[in-house]
Amino acid sequence: MNSIRFLFFWLLSFQLWAFEVPELTGAVIDQAGLLDSNTKADIESLARDYRARDIAQIQVLTVNDLQGEEIEQASIQIVDKWQLGSKEKDNGILLLVSLNPRKVRIEVGQGLEGDIPDVVAKRIIRDVMAPTMKSGNVSLGIYLGVREIIKYIEPDSKSFHHKKAELMEWFHLAQEYSGMLIVLFFIIVHILTPRSAKRKAYGGLGGYSGGFSSGGFSSGSGGDSWSGGGGGFSGGGSSGDW
Amino acid sequence: MLTLQGDYVMKKLFLISLVAINLVACGMQSIPQSKNTVEASLAEINNQYKRRMDLIPNLVSTVKGYATHEKDTLEGVVEARAKATQVTIDPSNTSPEKLAEFQKAQGALSQALGRLMMVTENYPQLKADKNFSDLQAQLEGTENRITIARQRYIESIKEFNNLVTVPPTSWTNSIMYHHEKMPQWDLAAGEKEKAETAPEVKF
Numbered sequence: 334m335n336s337i338r339f340l341f342f343w344l345l346s347f348q349l350w351a352f353e354v355p356e357l358t359g360a361v362i363d364q365a366g367l368l369d370s371n372t373k374a375d376i377e378s379l380a381r382d383y384r385a386r387d388i389a390q391i392q393v394l395t396v397n398d399l400q401g402e403e404i405e406q407a408s409i410q411i412v413d414k415w416q417l418g419s420k421e422k423d424n425g426i427l428l429l430v431s432l433n434p435r436k437v438r439i440e441v442g443q444g445l446e447g448d449i450p451d452v453v454a455k456r457i458i459r460d461v462m463a464p465t466m467k468s469g470n471v472s473l474g475i476y477l478g479v480r481e482i483i484k485y486i487e488p489d490s491k492s493f494h495h496k497k498a499e500l501m502e503w504f505h506l507a508q509e510y511s512g513m514l515i516v517l518f519f520i521i522v523h524i525l526t527p528r529s530a531k532r533k534a535y536g537g538l539g540g541y542s543g544g545f546s547s548g549g550f551s552s553g554s555g556g557d558s559w560s561g562g563g564g565g566f567s568g569g570g571s572s573g574d575w
Numbered sequence: 576m577l578t579l580q581g582d583y584v585m586k587k588l589f590l591i592s593l594v595a596i597n598l599v600a601c602g603m604q605s606i607p608q609s610k611n612t613v614e615a616s617l618a619e620i621n622n623q624y625k626r627r628m629d630l631i632p633n634l635v636s637t638v639k640g641y642a643t644h645e646k647d648t649l650e651g652v653v654e655a656r657a658k659a660t661q662v663t664i665d666p667s668n669t670s671p672e673k674l675a676e677f678q679k680a681q682g683a684l685s686q687a688l689g690r691l692m693m694v695t696e697n698y699p700q701l702k703a704d705k706n707f708s709d710l711q712a713q714l715e716g717t718e719n720r721i722t723i724a725r726q727r728y729i730e731s732i733k734e735f736n737n738l739v740t741v742p743p744t745s746w747t748n749s750i751m752y753h754h755e756k757m758p759q760w761d762l763a764a765g766e767k768e769k770a771e772t773a774p775e776v777k778f
Contacts, residue, residue: 405719409723450713450716451712451713451716451717452709452712452713454712454716455708455709455712455715456712567619567720567723567724568716568719568720568722568723568724569716569719569720570716570719571712571715572715
């Protein structure tokens with residue numbers, strides 16, 4: 334089985350991009366009708382929450398078939414088109430379930446490969462999702478998969494120091510930028526003011542204080558819009574049967 | 576009267592030169608950027624192949640523990656890996672010949688690995704081994720990354736070639752950069768042969 338896959342991978346690298354990617358209309362797209370409505374809503378609200386906090390853009394897609402492609406090929410074409418995750422963090426995740434053939438894949442964005450290495454993705458599929466889905470609880474299996482993914486990316490599980498380091502980074506950036514912006518401000522004012530006003534203007538600028546706030550998180554905020562943020566993928570993750 | 580006409584001609588010349596500059600500027604950024612993307616894509620391929628090489632020693636020793644009679648197959652992998660480490664490429668300075676050599680060495684390693692994985696099918700205890708299944712996951716992930724890196728490399732060459740051969744960016748290229756079209760990365764004839772005679776798995 335695996336040697337065939339090796340050959341497939343090797344030869345497939347010369348195949349054309351051919352998969353027709355559906356429209357990105359929401360965090361959960363259930364073309365194969367595998368999810369019951371409560372589960373769908375639960376996953377959607379989880380996905381929105383994690384997106385709003387810019388931890389990850391979790392996407393679930395179920396399809397009836399893979400249009401004749403290997404699931405890995407379909408998956409990378411989907412994420413390349415949707416560009417899940419933010420550009421800065423590359424924190425997209427796609428949970429792709431196909432009905433025919435019965436395959437599932439977790440495609441992990443580059444920025445999350447540390448939290449969800451291939452081995453972890455394989456375990457989530459093999460140990461959590463597949464057994465549940467095989468026994469008939471497909472909707473539940475998918476939901477449990479999402480919950481497992483969340484376990485690994487949840488920042489609370491990271492050390493306090495890691496979080497602190499992140500905060501310090503932001504402060505430093507803010508300091509850097511504020512210095513630059515003040516200088517720029519002065520230059521612009523200098524250029525724009527007519528000679529006569531310059532002396533007066535400089536007098537009034539003395540009271541400037543504080544830095545500009547750092548350019549916050551450009552996350553997919555609340556509301557109904559759901560779209561990719563330019564995140565990158567390099568093929569990490571794992572696939573399995575169910 | 577003469578002055579007015581002169582102004583009109585000047586304006587026209589000015590506009591034409593603006594358009595010309597615009598067209599030439601077209602590609603000024605994108606051509607070198609595209610070239611950089613090609614290089615970066617090749618570096619990525621290199622990275623992923625190296626990642627695969629790093630997994631192999633562990634894989635070989637794990638399999639050895641269970642598949643004691645598969646000495647030949649295991650040695651095949653070790654040898655192929657050793658050969659592959661000797662054929663390196665420098666993404667910023669490479670040629671189609673060097674690439675072909677590199678690809679040949681990696682292809683041979685792929686074949687040896689394929690044979691090994693096929694052999695492991697006969698050892699259920701090995702397959703149940705946690706270490707082995709972890710390695711398998713990593714290997715599959717790496718093979719996928721290699722495939723994707725290669726596809727992206729091919730795409731990047733196509734992009735670059737488009738910029739260099741299709742107007743108006745091709746004009747900028749003839750004026751400023753004089754880049755040649757890059758050869759597309761294709762299955763070498765030798766590889767095609769090997770692919771056709773590769774071991775088959777029968778159930």
